[in-house]
Amino acid sequence: MMNRIIGHHTGGAYFPNATDLVAYHRLIDGDGQPHDGKHPISANAPGRALTAGTYAAHCLNLNSGSIGVSICAMANADWGKPASWTHPVKPAQVDAFVQEMARLCRIYGIPVTRRTVLSHAEVEITLGVKQKNKWDFDYPLRGTGPRDPIAIGDELRREVGIALLGQPVPPPSPSARPILRQGATGPDVREVQAALGVVADGIFGPRTRAALIDFQSRRQLLPDGICGAMTWAAISTMAKGA
Template identity: 40%
Template sequence: MSLRILDAGRLARVPMTGIRGHWTGGGHKANAKDLQHYNVLTEGDGAIQYGVDIALNRTNPATGRLFDGYAAHTLNNNTNNIGQTMCGMLGAREAPWHPGTQPLTLVQWNRFVMATADLAEVFKIPVTRKTILFHAEVQPTLGIAQRGKWDVVRLPFDESVRGAHAIGDKWRDEVLSALRGNGPSEPLPVREPLPAGFEGGTAITMARPHLNFRRGPGVIHERIGDGLPPGVTLTVFEAQSDWLKVRTPNGHDGWVHGGYVQMIDTAPAEGAGSVPDPIHTQFAAVRSFLDQVEANLPADRDTLSRMLRNMASDLETYS
């Protein structure tokens, strides 16, 4: 198999189910400690380094535990998961935001994306939010506590994209387009569908000040107009991974992110009788709110207090 940038000979052929993305918090060059904590590293100039052998991040059948010397990259989430990192962000601070003295670079990001595409192809890992995710997404998406890890919620070379999910989605979208563009010899990874009940239903927009409305299912697709304000009723036609194809009351068709809408009515699935789960609805609302807060940091005090008041009134309508 010919790969984009990784050396196929350095990748043990073992079953792996996921990739966890990181930054090291150190310098642009991988040091000895970095090499002990990750499997595949991309340095500031885009050079690739190989750290711990991927084969060690599996369960040892003899002990039922990971092999000695495995790459400890993500708390309680290293088994069968490849630790892939970008070297940098020494001295970075989340709030107030400062990228530190060795910020991630665009060339590094692009090479990191290509390396992920190679790993997804070699290990046949599907590109989904639950399989390929940044460290900062592990706690909100998988529910495994990570003690405030914030890699990656900011891109020093692109301040327009912020927040764990937004940057994770950007990563996955770019990996998918790399997989398509390079004509992989293997079948493309398949995205997980949304749970039954989304398609054919009705949804209400929740994001403030507006929800991006796009021409396709992903952040790489062009925005249509200025987006949709909260409270617009949408008809849902189709779900692809986290994205919903919808029609607005004015008859415009486009795509929105499913995390920022509340399903209010679902078409009865055959024999299943699916009913929207109120806990799930509340959870989606809280998650959407937290994403909004994250996207607005640092924001002015008035904006944040307005968001808090809006959230409080939303919670009242659910209770």
């Protein structure tokens, strides 16, 4: 069980580096692709002793029960000088970020409220837990607008709410991987099997399904035994050795 999701930017480049991966549970790269951080979400579970180096330390004095999702962007960015930003947040990243927030809300049963789905910049204002001048996000994530973290957070929550209600899913791009479930066959199945370490016979049977559910559980994915976009992303990341 987790209590809340806190949104961040990494203050880094468009691809997560080792430091970024340690600090957050989930990271959205410049192409909008999600990555797992080093520590699983369960490392920040309420009641667990937070020993340094064993959990994602993404929010000062509020890491217990907090999932940290970060947009890989804003490297060396000066506060209040958007014209000089070399790595501004991209629209595809915001889209993926919203979907990821919604996915996590669904998995962990987290309601979309100001106290439970919020940006780092809202933590001190809304929850009263002092932070060190964090400005993710006191700038509009889409277009232009006020630099009011609560207003920006409200817009984010509105989008997450829509995503949760089953926002129409855009058609898969031609390069998208097929959704695989028990009964599927072919080279894509073989690829998944090879990644899972089961016999790569190209037939998605009960053993492949069990191995996939185990993999999904370990990677904090919805353990439904179906290889969809999020699971494919995790498998691809693993195959690259990232």
